[in-house]
Amino acid sequence: MSRIVRIDTLHEGDRHSCAANGNGIRVVVWWLGCSIGCKGCHNVDYWNFDNDKYPEFSEDHINKVIDETNEYEKLYSGLSILGGEPFELQNIKNVIKLCERYKSELTEKNIWIWSGY
Numbered sequence: 874m875s876r877i878v879r880i881d882t883l884h885e886g887d888r889h890s891c892a893a894n895g896n897g898i899r900v901v902v903w904w905l906g907c908s909i910g911c912k913g914c915h916n917v918d919y920w921n922f923d924n925d926k927y928p929e930f931s932e933d934h935i936n937k938v939i940d941e942t943n944e945y946e947k948l949y950s951g952l953s954i955l956g957g958e959p960f961e962l963q964n965i966k967n968v969i970k971l972c973e974r975y976k977s978e979l980t981e982k983n984i985w986i987w988s989g990y
Contacts, residue, residue, distance in 0.1 A: 874929055874963065875904065875905070875906070875929070875930045875961075875963045875964040875966070875967045875968075876904075876905040876906070876922075876924070876925075876927040876928060876929055876930060877902060877903060877904055877905060877927060877928065877930050877934060878903035878904070878905050878919055878927050878957070879903050879927075880900065880901070880902050880903075880934060880937055880938060880941075881900070881901040881902075881903070882900050882901075882941045883898065883945065883948065884941070886901075887901075894953040894955060894985070894987070895950070895951060895953045895983075895985040896950055896951075896985075897949070897950030897951070898948050898949055898950060899949060899950060899951050899952060899953045899985070900938050900941055900942055900949055900951075900952050900953070901952075901953045901954075901955065902934070902938065902952070902953070902954050902955070902971065903916075903919065903955050903956060903957070904919075904930075904954065904955070904956040904957045904958065904959045904961075904964045904968065905919050905921070905922060905924060905927050905956070905957045905964075906919070906920065906921070906922035906956065906957045906958060906961050906963055906964060907919065907920045907956055907957045907958035907961060907989065908920075908958070908961060909958055909989040909990070911989045914989075916955070916956060916957065919956055919957040920957065922961075922963055930964075930967045934971075935970065935971050935974055935975075938952065938971065938975065939974065939975065939978055939979070942975075942979055942982060943978075943979070946979075949982065950982065950983065951982040951983035951984055951985065952971075952972075952975050952982065952983075952984045952985070953984075953985045953986075953987070954968060954971075954972075954984065954985070954986045954987070955986075955987045956987070956988075958988060958989055958990075959986055959987070959988060960986075960988050960990050968986075972984055
């Protein structure tokens with residue numbers, strides 16, 4: 874099971890995040906959980922995998938990312954994925970699922986992923 878902290882768009886969440894996490898304006902997905910524990914990490918609050926305060930990742934989240942990008946296609950340059958750690962075993966399957974669908978439907982958009990690996 875993987876959880877996300879939030880999805881930031883120009884209309885919901887932290888709008889600053891949409892411009893601070895990659896080139897241009899981006900939809901940003903924050904994953905929960907990290908076992909690396911990098912010194913100086915900016916997102917220590919997202920290390921705990923077991924925080925049920927955050928929702929389990931679902932197809933609805935993928936649809937939200939795709940729909941938002943399609944609706945404002947001229948504004949968004951791509952998708953940014955952060956954490957926690959997107960490449961943790963608990964997260965990787967759903968990160969790949971999101972990325973594959975995003976690129977299959979939005980071929981001109983790019984994906985940036987921040988990782989401690």
